[in-house]
Every structure is written in structure tokens, then in C-alpha cells.
Amino acid sequence: MAKKLVSVLRGTPSWPPPLWLMRQAGRYLPEYRALRARAGDFITLCTTPDLAVEATLQPVRRFGMDGAILFSDILILPWALGYGLRFAEGEGPVLPRLQPEDIARLDLDRLEPALAPVQEAIARLRVGLDGDAALIGFAGAPFTVACYMIEGGGSKDHARTRAMAYRQPRDFEHLLAVLTEATITSLSLQIAAGAEAVMLFDSWAGVLSPSLFRRFVANPAARIKAALGERFPEIPVIGFPRLAGGLLGVYAEISGVDAVGMDTATDPALTAALVAAPVALQGNLDPVALLAGGAAMTAEVARILGALRGRAHVFNLGHGILPETPPAHVAELIALVRGAGEAA
């Protein structure tokens, strides 16, 4: 029988909804901070099986979420493609700024050996994960990966990336096509090693005009879903085009993903009308409401649960847990969501 999280992601409602939290392995946990200090740099943490396994399991061991997401980062893909990457202390990821001639040098053959430690981590996680928690594979979506490569790191408005999309559409299409193939490979390896669902993080989808959104966010997701669906029809794909707001219906329709992630600003009731069942919805408590806790959090949780009752829904945050969040609030949140099931 499928685990509860997987069955909901495939479209069967369940009450109370299963729950996991974006960035549930992270700096708000003292045991994570200790592990991070031991690992030294962030890439080592993601690509050393022992460490990645431990980071993935820490929150599930403490809180018993219904899902464990592979501890990874959006930039592991360019790293595995041989694209120079380092995490500078206090300034986030630093990459070379992509030039069109760099695209031909991205090496798809390098992927499988480079990602071998990730596969090993996943295989060990399937053994180490207790009971009903499902293992979720991780990938940055092609557009967001392209943003980091073109901007050479984070950016306020991603103007370089968008300028390339308008001015050099062929180079841009080519880059996205390479990254789409690489994402299919990476997720196929994760599924082959034991991932029971996968999630595609498109953090910067919201900076695009609606026409570019269709071409560079929804279309690559459609290719990824189609390719994975052929080989692994039983594995649900969650697409998370952050800040896509009113375009979530268009995204679900074009991409064919099994579940759509909603960010903090998204209205669950309106989204339930835009995205046709049986596509599942995931989200979307404001991480700041989790940080605040108390009555404000209780009210927001009740609103989200109420809006999606009867729908295939995976409870989650609308964005990653903030580092300053008290771990006790996470326990309180899980009790609230599970308590809703007992109350009703």
C-alpha cells in the first residue's frame, strides 16, 4: 500500500492531510548547526552520504513528519555538470556568470558519476527512514538553475537572465534544454535509488512575463514530467513555480505535474478552483506565522485546512523555515494539523 504522502500526491484526499515542511532540515535545529559546522562547506554536506543522510533524517527523527526531502541544493546540478561553484561565507553561492559559449561545455556525461554519492545517500535513507515517512527527491527547475548561472549567484530582479531570454532566445532555449535533460537524469537516478516522489523547485518563476513563464517554466516542467512518467509512472512529481500566483492553473495544465506547490502569497481556495482535481495542492503556511506561533499561527492553519478540506492536500509552508524559528513551534504546528483530524 502506498504511503499516505504518496497517495495524496497522486490525488487521493486524506484527512488530516499529510505534512512536511520546506527546509525542515536547517539552521533552526541545533543538531543541524552542529552537523553543518562538522561538514565545513555546504557542497560537502550535500555530497557526502553520511552527512546528507543525517541532515535529511534529523527533523523526521525529532518531529515525525510524513515526508523527508533529500538534503540538497538547487546548485548541486550545475556543480555536477562541472560548472564552477562555491558558497562564499556570508554572501551565498558564487558562480561564474554564464556566457553563451559555456553552454556547450556543460557535460551531461559527468552527471552520473558526480551524483553517485547522492544516489548512495538515497539508498541509505530508504533503509533509515522509519515507518510511514516517504522520501522525496529534489531538483532545482531549469529556469531557476539558469538564473543562478547567468546572474553568477542570487539577484534582485534577474535582469541579465531575462535580457538573455529576450535577446538571445536560441541560446537561452538551448541552455534550458540542456538543464532539462540534466534534471531528468538527476531525478531518474534519485528515483532509481529509492525516492518515492520528486519536487521541482522553480524559485524565480515569478519574475517572468506570462509568455516567458509558459515557455521557460511550464514547458520544461512538462518535458520533465513526461520523461519521468514514461519510466516511473507511479512516482508523483510536485512542481513549485514560486510566485506564479494566478498562473498556477496554466502551469498545472501545461506541465501535467501531479501536485502543485503554493507559496505564501497564494490563496488556497482560489487555487483549488484554478487547478483541477485530481492534481494535489501543497502548502502554504507563512513561515513568519510559524515563527510567531500562538493564535496567529492557529488562525492561519485553520484557514488553510478549511480552504482545502476534501481536496488532495499536503500541508506545508509557503517558503522555507526561517532560521530563527523556535523548534517548539514546529512541534506545535504538527500537533495542530494532526489534531484537526481528531477534532473532526
Place this chain on the structure above:
Amino acid sequence: MAKKLVSVLRGTPSWPPPLWLMRQAGRYLPEYRALRARAGDFITLCTTPDLAVEATLQPVRRFGMDGAILFSDILILPWALGYGLRFAEGEGPVLPRLQPEDIARLDLDRLEPALAPVQEAIARLRVGLDGDAALIGFAGAPFTVACYMIEGGGSKDHARTRAMAYRQPRDFEHLLAVLTEATITSLSLQIAAGAEAVMLFDSWAGVLSPSLFRRFVANPAARIKAALGERFPEIPVIGFPRLAGGLLGVYAEISGVDAVGMDTATDPALTAALVAAPVALQGNLDPVALLAGGAAMTAEVARILGALRGRAHVFNLGHGILPETPPAHVAELIALVRGAGEAA
């Protein structure tokens, strides 16, 4: 007879649509850079009638837009309320971080004398503006002004502001109520001096959960529209809750504004279905498409015009003009939009 821009904002479609551009007075213009250098600091530029008039008129003189927006800034309101503000070279606005006890010190009586130079600029603009260009008044919306005050400047995620909204909802409501009253006063003064429409910029509306969006973005806009509508029923109010995406329909319904601004990521066709006529729609060419120019810009313009034909539509950007934009592209854009009228 009402000017074309005003009549469209009040709900009467016109083809081709009237046009103006957010941040049309700005660093992409050499004459603006010269004026800015002459003014010294940014507050002086906004609050010296000669300089504010000149900055407002420069783009209209060069390109003949259908609207001229008062040259101002979101932070002029806290400045006029006596809240310490300075623009630091290269780091944007710097303000003290608001503490709850600061709210009582915001001085509504100070507004009218502090804003007298702005009123004078508007009166002169009505004389200086040629022909059909309409004069648009300017205000930051209460939530966005509150963000700058609470964060002490710009912010990536506005976590302090959102934490205050959840944890100290009474203080937050009180701050928003004071800023709402101040905004009503500021816009009333601008209209009394000659503004023919007004626009409310809520740049950070998209960081809120849907419930906070209703309370702190849509409700204050409703109070502002109601108060202005009572005194100045013929003056249209444009509301621009940036990144509100799928919530634009909710915003239009709750706020009662005459026109809704669409940011770059918003789909015009979907928004036309969400926001019932006769509410006008304004926007939303990607400023990066304007920067790129050429075929990409032509295609995006055609898409937007096509999606909104038959609807009351004011052509604009989805965000402010980027400083590196070639002025020739602005001329090209205006010719494109006006040429659509001749072609059809």
C-alpha cells in the same frame, strides 16, 4: 471633456490605449541625470517645486506620453510625518527601525505644511503640461510605507514587518490606520492642487499571506478610495498591489478602486476575467523587454494589446523603467502602441 487617460481610467475603453510608463522620469534620461546631480539629494529633488516640476515634465516633453506622474517617492510620506529619513549613497533609503512607541509620534498635523512644496509643484504642472497629458498624483500605499519604516529600509523578505503583523496585530493595525489617514490627506492635497488621477503603489503587497493581504492591502485601499470618492468622485484611483497575482480580483472587489495595475508577471487575459469591467487595467510590458527592444518587445506588446482589446486599458510597464534602457526604445514603444491604432 475628460482627457483620454482619465476617461479610460474611469472605465471607457479607447483604441489604441493611452500610455504612460512607471519611472518614466528617471536615470535612463540624460536630462534627468543632470537634474539629479544639480539637486544633490533625492528628497530635495522631490520637495523643491522647480526641480520636481522639471523631472515630471522631462519625459513628456521628449516622448509625449498621455500621462505625467508627479515625481515623488514612497518615502516622502514618512518624511512629511516627521519620521527621520535619508537616502544613503549607493545603499537606498535608510530610516530608523520603527518601534511600537514611535507610532504615537507620527504627526498628522505636520503633513499639510510639509507637503506645501508638492502642492505648489502640482499647481505649476497643471499650467506646464501641454495638451492632453493628464497629471497623476502619487502615494505609497500604507502597507508598503509600513514595510520601509519597520525594516528601516529595503528588505528581502520583510520578515520583521510580517512578524509584527502576526505578533502585535493591534500595533500594526494602528500604524496602518495612521498611514491610511496620512495617505488620504496627501492625495486630497494633490487632487485639490490639480491632480487628475492618483495611483497607490503597494510594492510589497506580494509578501503577505492571503488573509493579511485582505486586511493590510485591500482594506486600506478601500478606505482610501471611499474617502477620496466622497470628496472627489470624478478622480479615478489606480491601485497597484505588486505581485498580488491571483488576488487582483479580490483586491478590486474589496478596494473599489477604478483601475488595477498589473505587474510584469501578471497575465492580462486571466486578469481581465478576474477583475470585472468597468474597472480599468493598467500595464504590463516587462521592462526587460523594453530594454531589449526589437522583435521580443514587438511580440510582447502585441500580446498585451491583443489580450485587453475592448477593455478599458492603460498601456504601461509591469515595473519601473530600468536605468540602462536606451531612450530610443521608449520612442519605439510609443510608436508601436500608437501604430496599433492606425493598423486596425
